[in-house]
Amino acid sequence: MSNDNPNTDRFSHDAGILAQALPYMQRYEGKTVVVKYGGHAMGDAKLGQAFARDIALLKQSKVNPIVVHGGGPQIASMLKNLGIESKFEGGLRVTDKRTMEIVEMVLAGSINKEIVALINAEGEWAIGLCGKDGNMVFAKKAEKTVKDPGSNIERVLDLGFVGEPVEVDRTLLDLLARSELIPVIAPVAPGHDGNTYNINADTFAGAIAGSLGAKRLLFLTDVPGVLDKDGKLMPELTVREAKALIADGTISGGMIPKVETCLEALDNGVEGVVILNGKTPHVVLVELFTEHGAGTLIVR
Numbered sequence: 071m072s073n074d075n076p077n078t079d080r081f082s083h084d085a086g087i088l089a090q091a092l093p094y095m096q097r098y099e100g101k102t103v104v105v106k107y108g109g110h111a112m113g114d115a116k117l118g119q120a121f122a123r124d125i126a127l128l129k130q131s132k133v134n135p136i137v138v139h140g141g142g143p144q145i146a147s148m149l150k151n152l153g154i155e156s157k158f159e160g161g162l163r164v165t166d167k168r169t170m171e172i173v174e175m176v177l178a179g180s181i182n183k184e185i186v187a188l189i190n191a192e193g194e195w196a197i198g199l200c201g202k203d204g205n206m207v208f209a210k211k212a213e214k215t216v217k218d219p220g221s222n223i224e225r226v227l228d229l230g231f232v233g234e235p236v237e238v239d240r241t242l243l244d245l246l247a248r249s250e251l252i253p254v255i256a257p258v259a260p261g262h263d264g265n266t267y268n269i270n271a272d273t274f275a276g277a278i279a280g281s282l283g284a285k286r287l288l289f290l291t292d293v294p295g296v297l298d299k300d301g302k303l304m305p306e307l308t309v310r311e312a313k314a315l316i317a318d319g320t321i322s323g324g325m326i327p328k329v330e331t332c333l334e335a336l337d338n339g340v341e342g343v344v345i346l347n348g349k350t351p352h353v354v355l356v357e358l359f360t361e362h363g364a365g366t367l368i369v370r
């Protein structure tokens with residue numbers, strides 16, 4: 071039979087891609103994937119839509135996706151509009167009572183609902199939550215110290231209402247995993263002291279993924295992954311290799327706490343953690359459902 075259908079080539083190309091993706095889709099079936107969606111990866115409408123489509127497709131592929139989002143730049147811009155200065159110590163936002171109110175409004179309010187709406191527009195059912203909902207996460211005041219570079223003396227930081235997660239109750243998340251709903255979670259949590267705490271979104275995502283023993287924890291950031299001394303992407307790292315890269319200075323700045331959160335999550339039972347570029351459209355699907363992946367996978 072002669073074949074003069076101009077679509078045949080395209081169809082067989084697409085069929086080839088689907089056939090290759092299938093074993094990867096099966097690998098994640100029924101498994102939990104926590105995706106940390108950072109504030110720097112948001113903001114572009116097309117990218118936001120591609121992200122929401124990826125999350126929707128994961129759910130349709132019977133994966134259990136959980137989104138934990140940040141929103142640092144968005145908080146900064148709201149604070150600026152209100153004439154409040156953003157102040158950071160050791161990478162964390164110094165959060166007084168008024169700032170905490172704004173942080174909660176922006177994270178658990180506008181950003182959270184924007185992501186929910188984007189996923190819903192892809193035909194899925196997302197539900198916006200924060201640590202307060204269903205008593206999911208409790209936090210305590212963060213205890214951080216920094217070494218004074220001149221004297222090397224340790225100084226205790228008072229970051230106000232910055233918290234660290236101390237308890238994660240997975241009841242609500244387990245319930246949602248068995249439902250049609252996709253949780254979208256803001257990193258705000260109550261303390262047993264009655265206060266509300268602002269938690270770094272990477273730390274929060276690590277705690278959620280750890281409590282669920284997630285198959286994957288994906289960090290969407292603004293670089294392709296962990297880069298070596300020549301700026302080349304390192305597709306896979308062990309815990310030992312990652313520690314060595316921190317020690318020799320190859321990993322620096324904001325990548326240090328990110329990789330440290332990855333190592334902690336692995337310690338707490340997450341199977342693999344990936345750092346990848348949130349500015350690449352459909353990076354989540356490429357990472358999970360292709361042989362080559364997209365970022366740096368860190369495993370034990």
Ligand SMILES: Nc1ncnc2c1ncn2[C@@H]1O[C@H](COP(=O)(O)OP(=O)(O)O)[C@@H](O)[C@H]1O
Nearest residue numbers: 108291292293295296297320321322323324325
């Ligand atoms: N070895 C490295 N590989 C990749 N990025 C690195 C490395 N060392 C330092 N960085 C820096 O870490 C940044 C990512 O951390 P950060 O800005 O805190 O991310 P986010 O705001 O997405 O949480 C990168 O933009 C890069 O400047």
Ligand SMILES: CC(=O)N[C@@H](CCC(=O)OP(=O)(O)O)C(=O)O
Nearest residue numbers: 108109140141142162163270271
């Ligand atoms: C304590 C602390 O610093 N909290 C962060 C929470 C948001 C966040 O982490 O957002 P990104 O992931 O976009 O950076 C903040 O207030 O900016």
